[in-house]
Structure formats: C-alpha cells, structure tokens
Amino acid sequence: MPTLFKDIYEDTLEFVRTFGAFQLFFLRLVRHTPRMVVRRPGLIIKQIYNTGTLSLVIIMVCGLFVGGVLGLQGYSNLSRFNAEDSVGAVVALALLKELGPVITALLFAGRAGTALSSEIGLMKATDQLSAMEMMAVNPVRRVLVPRFLGGVVAMPLLVAIFTCIGLFGAHIVAVDLLGVDVGAFWQQMQLSVSADDVREGVLKSFVFGIVASLLAVWEGYNTIPTAEGVGRATTRTVVITAICVLILDFMITAVML
Amino acid sequence: MQQTRAVEIGTGLFVLLGMSAIFFLTTQTAGGERFSADKTFEVQANFDNVGSLKPRAPVAMSGVTIGRVIDVSFDPVTLQANVRMIIDSRYDQIPDDSDASILTAGLLGSQYVGLQAGGSDTYLENDSEIYFTQSAIVLENLIGKFLVNSGSGSDE
Amino acid sequence: MLRHPKPDRTLAAPCNSVAALIVSKTSENLIEIKDLMYSRGSRVIFRHLDLTIKRGEITALMGPSGTGKTTLLRLITRQLVPQQGAVFVDGVDIATLNQRGLYALRQRFGMLFQNGALLTDLNVFENVAFPLREHTKLTNRLIRHVVLTKLHAVGLRGAADMLPSELSGGMARRVALARAMVMDPEILIYDEPFVGLDPISMGVIVRLVRRMNDALGITSIVVSHDVAEVSTVADKSYLISDGKVAASGSPDELSVAKSKLVRQFMHGMADGPVAFHFDAPDYAEQLLGRDN
Numbered sequence: 001m002p003t004l005f006k007d008i009y010e011d012t013l014e015f016v017r018t019f020g021a022f023q024l025f026f027l028r029l030v031r032h033t034p035r036m037v038v039r040r041p042g043l044i045i046k047q048i049y050n051t052g053t054l055s056l057v058i059i060m061v062c063g064l065f066v067g068g069v070l071g072l073q074g075y076s077n078l079s080r081f082n083a084e085d086s087v088g089a090v091v092a093l094a095l096l097k098e099l100g101p102v103i104t105a106l107l108f109a110g111r112a113g114t115a116l117s118s119e120i121g122l123m124k125a126t127d128q129l130s131a132m133e134m135m136a137v138n139p140v141r142r143v144l145v146p147r148f149l150g151g152v153v154a155m156p157l158l159v160a161i162f163t164c165i166g167l168f169g170a171h172i173v174a175v176d177l178l179g180v181d182v183g184a185f186w187q188q189m190q191l192s193v194s195a196d197d198v199r200e201g202v203l204k205s206f207v208f209g210i211v212a213s214l215l216a217v218w219e220g221y222n223t224i225p226t227a228e229g230v231g232r233a234t235t236r237t238v239v240i241t242a243i244c245v246l247i248l249d250f251m252i253t254a255v256m257l
Numbered sequence: 258m259q260q261t262r263a264v265e266i267g268t269g270l271f272v273l274l275g276m277s278a279i280f281f282l283t284t285q286t287a288g289g290e291r292f293s294a295d296k297t298f299e300v301q302a303n304f305d306n307v308g309s310l311k312p313r314a315p316v317a318m319s320g321v322t323i324g325r326v327i328d329v330s331f332d333p334v335t336l337q338a339n340v341r342m343i344i345d346s347r348y349d350q351i352p353d354d355s356d357a358s359i360l361t362a363g364l365l366g367s368q369y370v371g372l373q374a375g376g377s378d379t380y381l382e383n384d385s386e387i388y389f390t391q392s393a394i395v396l397e398n399l400i401g402k403f404l405v406n407s408g409s410g411s412d413e
Numbered sequence: 414m415l416r417h418p419k420p421d422r423t424l425a426a427p428c429n430s431v432a433a434l435i436v437s438k439t440s441e442n443l444i445e446i447k448d449l450m451y452s453r454g455s456r457v458i459f460r461h462l463d464l465t466i467k468r469g470e471i472t473a474l475m476g477p478s479g480t481g482k483t484t485l486l487r488l489i490t491r492q493l494v495p496q497q498g499a500v501f502v503d504g505v506d507i508a509t510l511n512q513r514g515l516y517a518l519r520q521r522f523g524m525l526f527q528n529g530a531l532l533t534d535l536n537v538f539e540n541v542a543f544p545l546r547e548h549t550k551l552t553n554r555l556i557r558h559v560v561l562t563k564l565h566a567v568g569l570r571g572a573a574d575m576l577p578s579e580l581s582g583g584m585a586r587r588v589a590l591a592r593a594m595v596m597d598p599e600i601l602i603y604d605e606p607f608v609g610l611d612p613i614s615m616g617v618i619v620r621l622v623r624r625m626n627d628a629l630g631i632t633s634i635v636v637s638h639d640v641a642e643v644s645t646v647a648d649k650s651y652l653i654s655d656g657k658v659a660a661s662g663s664p665d666e667l668s669v670a671k672s673k674l675v676r677q678f679m680h681g682m683a684d685g686p687v688a689f690h691f692d693a694p695d696y697a698e699q700l701l702g703r704d705n
Contacts, residue, residue: 126533131589134519137543
C-alpha cells in the first residue's frame with residue numbers, strides 16, 4: 001500500500017513539474033518574441049508559409065465538406081419543423097462558434113503540428129540544435145520562436161478561411177441543390193448571428209493557435225533524440241493538442257455564455 | 258532567390274485570403290441588430306409583460322433599427338417591467354405619444370421593441386417615458402385564450 | 414580578446430588567431446580540466462578527471478565506446494555542467510560565465526559533430542554562411558567571398574547549391590568543417606571525425622585536420638577510437654577509461670606502454686581489462702541448469 005501512495009505522489013509531482021516547465025517554456029518564447037519580430041521577420045514569414053499556406057488545401061477541402069454536411073443535416077432536420085429557411089443561421093452559428101475553430105485546430109495539429117514537432121525533433125536527434133548552441137546561436141530563439149509565431153499568426157486566418165468555405169459549402173448544398181431561398185438563407189443568418197458570436201470564434205481561434213503551436217514546438221523540443229522518439233513526439237503532439245483544444249473549447253464556451 | 262520569392266508570394270496570398278475571410282465573416286454573417294451611434298438619448302417604458310426581452314435587443318421603427326435596449330428591470334411600485342432604451346439622437350422627432358410594443362422577429366426569433374408613431378406635436382427627448390405600451394405575446398397565454406374562447410363558443 | 418568588433422575578427426582571418434597565439438603565449442595550457450566529476454542519474458561517468466590541452470597542438474581523446482568521450486566534449490563546451498571540479502579555458506572557469514560570456518566563449522570554438530549536424534533546410538552555402546549571418550553584419554558580397562573561400566579549402570566549392578540530404582557522409586563532414594571554420598575559431602573540436610568513412614574520405618579528413626591545425630595555428634581536440642588514424646595526426650593522446658585518464662602521451666609512447674588496458678585498446682585485443690563478456694551468470698550453469 002505505501003508504495004501505491006508513493007507512486008501516486010511522485011506521478012502527481014511529475015505532472016505538476018511538467019506543467020510548470022511548460023509555462024516557463026511559454027514565457028521563454030514570449031520573451032524572445034519582440035526581438036525576433038523586429039530583427040528577423042523573414043524567418044517568421046517562412047514559418048507562416050510552412051504552417052499556413054501549406055495547410056490551405058486540407059483546410060479548404062475539409063471546410064467545404066463540413067459546411068456541406070451541415071447544410072444537408074440542417075436542411076433535413078429543420079424541414080421537419082418547416083423551418084428550413086433557418087438553415088443558414090444554424091450552419092453559420094455552428095461554424096463560427098464551434099466547428100470552425102475546433103476542426104481547424106484539429107486539422108492544424110495533424111498537418112502543421114506534426115510537421116513542426118517532427119522537424120524540431122529531427123533537428124535535435126541529428127545534433128542540429130547542439131550545433132547551433134556551439135555556434136553561439138540560441139536555438140530557442142532561432143528555431144522555436146519563429147515556428148511558434150508562424151502558427152499563432154496562421155491559425156486565426158485558417159479558421160476564418162475554413163468558416164468561409166464552410167458557409168460556401170452549405171450554400172451550395174442548401175440553396176443550389178435543395179432549393180432554400182437565397183434571401184432567406186442569408187437574412188436568417190444575419191438576424192441570428194451577432195457580433196459576439198463572431199468574436200467568440202475569433203477568440204477561440206487565437207487561443208487554439210497559441211496552444212496548438214506551443215504544444216507542437218514543446219513536444220519537438222523535448223523529443224527523445226532517437227528515431228523512435230521523433231515518431232512518438234509526433235503522435236503525442238496530435239493526441240495532446242486534441243485533448244487540450246477540446247477541454248479549452250468547453251471552458252471558453254462556458255465562460256462566454 | 259526564386260524559392261524565397263515563391264514563399265513570399267504564397268504567404269502573401271494566404272494572409273490576404275485569411276484577412277478577407279475575417280472581413281467577410283464580420284460584415285456578412287453578423288448583421289441586423291448591430292447598432293452604433295455617437296449620440297443617443299434615453300427613454301423608458303413600462304410593460305405588463307416583456308416576455309424574453311433582453312438588454313442589447315434592437316429598438317426598431319418601421320422595421321429600421323434606431324436604438325437598443327440597455328436595461329430591463331422590475332418596478333416594485335407599479336408592479337410592471339421597466340425597460341430603458343437608448344435611441345440615436347438623429348431621430349429626435351418621434352412623437353411622444355408613440356406606442357411601444359414587444360415583437361418577435363420571425364416565428365421563433367428573438368424579441369425586440371417596435372415603436373409605432375403617434376400624432377403629437379411634441380417629441381420624445383432624453384428621459385421621456387412612452388406611456389402607450391403593448392406587452393409581448395406569450396404563447397401560453399394565447400393558447401389559454403384560444404382554449405377558453407373555443408370552449409365558450411361550443412357552449413352557445 | 415573576446416570583445417573584438419566582429420567584422421574585424423572575420424576579415425583578419427588567420428593572422429588574428431596567430432596574433433592571439435603569440436600574445437597569450439604566457440600560458441601554454443589552453444584548456445585545463447581539474448578534478449572533474451560528472452554523473453548521470455546513479456551512473457558515474459567521470460571521477461577525478463584531470464586533463465590539459467596545449468595551445469596549438471592536436472590532442473586526441475580516446476577510449477572504449479561508452480566511456481563518455483562525447484560527454485567530455487559537452488563538458489568542455491559547457492553544454493553540460495560538471496557536478497564537481499571545473500573546466501578552465503584560458504584560465505577562466507567556464508561554469509562562472511553568464512549567457513553572454515558563454516556565447517562569446519563559444520564563438521572561439523568550432524565543433525564538428527559526428528554526423529555533421531548540417532541544418533537540413535538550408536543548402537551547403539547557407540549552412541556555411543549561417544554563423545556569419547547570425548553574428549556579423551557583413552554584406553552579401555563579403556559573405557559570399559568568405560564562404561566560397563572556406564568551401565574551397567575543403568574542396569567543395571562546387572557543391573555550394575546542394576542540399577545536405579544530397580551529400581555523402583564524407584562530404585557532409587567536410588561542409589561541417591568549413592562551417593566550423595568560418596568564424597575563424599581558436600579551438601576546433603572533432604567528435605568522431607573518422608567514423609563511417611571510406612578510406613579516401615578518411616584520408617581527406619585526416620589531412621584536413623592536420624592542415625587546419627598547422628596553417629591556421631588552431632588548437633584541435635579529436636575524439637575518436639580509431640587508433641590508427643588518431644596516431645597519424647595527434648600530438649598527444651589521452652586514453653580515457655572507467656571515468657579517469659588511464660594513460661597519456663604521444664601515440665608512439667602509448668603504443669609501447671606496458672599497461673594491460675592500454676595495450677588491449679591500442680592493439681585491439683578482444684579480452685583484457687575491458688572484458689569481452691558483459692556480466693553474466695556462469696555459462697555452463699546457465700546452459701545446463703533447469704531453471705533460469
């Protein structure tokens with residue numbers, strides 16, 4: 001029995017320690033941020049390209065189909081109440097407040113997050129980070145900060161694009177295929193969506209951007225420097241990001257209501 | 258160099274696309290009830306029943322939003338609901354005998370205050386009160402009335 | 414010496430290092446390790462390790478696999494900090510340096526990692542230019558000039574536009590050497606420079622190590638377990654085993670040394686003080702016994 005308590009105690013302590021280390025890591029990145037933004041904007045632009053531009057295709061394709069299925073489901077369920085005109089409102093609210101930020105964050109973790117952590121992990125495993133240290137270049141500043149900032153900038157933009165494409169997809173399905181009136185579609189949407197709803201989505205996209213990029217960079221930086229370690233780090237990135245995003249989504253929604 | 262150029266163009270396109278998406282979302286999806294004015298004046302009205310009227314709900318006249326509700330409270334003296342609202346100062350020629358009613362946008366939509374112009378020569382100004390009010394239509398009451406009416410109808 | 418304006422330092426390339434050498438000839442020992450103790454977890458890697466590295470010489474650190482030779486390099490460059498004892502570079506205890514001082518110190522080092530450690534997203538030219546771009550404000554023309562000179566020195570000027578993934582192991586190591594030299598370091602550290610190379614590449618690297626050292630007046634530290642190659646380049650060798658310096662001297666002295674361990678290592682004998690067999694229960698008993 002005593003060993004059980006000891007194990008629990010040690011695991012808890014380890015968890016708290018990791019959590020604290022994670023916070024300090026975040027502060028370290030933030031501390032180097034202004035300098036990098038001023039001096040090396042080129043590095044950040046390259047990372048916006050890597051995380052944002054290269055994720056565009058997957059984001060747009062998924063957005064189109066998520067919007068489409070929402071339109072389909074919304075139409076078939078609302079038509080039971082003769083309220084199919086409200087399909088625009090339903091789709092817009094769902095996309096703006098929940099599905100846009102959450103699905104984009106999950107896709108981001110799968111596409112850009114894994115790329116980030118495996119890249120950084122590989123740099124660690126092949127001594128590239130040590131080599132930078134030896135060349136008197138701080139790898140946190142030179143490698144991690146631009147990647148983190150690239151993700152933070154890219155995420156809100158990706159969310160907005162995902163949501164727009166989603167609306168477009170819903171429009172195609174509901175208006176063009178199922179025959180909902182164009183005017184009703186947009187009018188119902190504009191009547192029921194308030195600026196607060198848009199703001200909630202934007203807030204979430206910023207928070208998710210910070211969390212997803214931070215986790216990817218953190219997992220990469222703490223990779224066990226072997227081939228197996230890199231593989232494990234990428235898996236962990238996706239799993240932990242998904243959990244954190246969904247928990248935070250619930251918390252933000254609860255607070256905003 | 259060619260590669261850097263491609264990266265820059267790609268990033269530029271991505272950011273522009275994202276920006277226009279945000280612009281589209283803020284201007285096109287959210288519409289309707291947003292109301293902003295530099296100068297406003299405040300009026301109040303008492304209702305027997307405000308239904309589910311909430312602060313920030315629009316105040317409309319002939320279907321155009323001219324103001325919004327800022328506070329809904331219960332007045333223990335008159336035993337009525339007291340609604341305070343602000344109206345854009347540009348509309349300073351609303352007759353003070355206009356009546357206010359609580360209406361619903363669409364069948365299941367949110368509620369708002371609708372003003373109907375009266376015929377007086379004096380106008381609403383700051384701290385005026387609207388005396389003629391019509392309560393929200395509450396579905397249960399309607400059904401109740403309908404049942405009573407149809408019940409008495411069959412008696413005759 | 415650490416506070417030279419940077420462009421100056423890079424332009425006055427070899428002369429600068431030589432000048433430094435002459436000025437501070439007062440202390441012959443560039444790096445001194447005193448009573449070093451380092452352990453990872455419960456495993457003690459070094460205890461009471463003493464070692465000196467002389468200015469302008471090629472010093473080899475040799476030892477069986479797993480004796481922590483790479484760890485020792487990390488201690489010398491303060492990527493790790495010893496639990497006890499100290500490492501002095503030019504008489505300064507490097508554990509006392511702050512971040513700034515440490516980075517100033519590291520600019521005096523050049524290090525060649527086992528696999529080159531080239532940055533995978535940059536081409537050969539940009540890899541070599543990397544330290545210059547990070548630490549100096551040289552114009553592009555000047556950077557181009559310096560980088561091509563260094564690449565020419567390792568014979569890879571023609572590979573400037575290639576990516577690290579397109580290079581062979583030997584080429585990658587030569588590019589890494591060019592990168593390590595680009596800031597004109599005083600001390601060059603080679604971590605296992607001879608591992609996994611074909612004889613030609615090996616000969617090239619051996620000759621480069623010698624030439625860098627003599628032509629530029631650099632102090633070199635070579636970590637390796639390739640006795641034959643090390644013997645051809647090193648001025649002095651340290652044989653490290655069991656957390657201590659087991660023997661030291663010139664390669665010739667070591668090859669005739671009496672100590673069993675030295676002889677086993679230098680002549681590559683399978684069994685000796687370093688046992689061929691990992692600790693195990695008795696052989697016959699394990700094969701014939703019923704349990705276990």
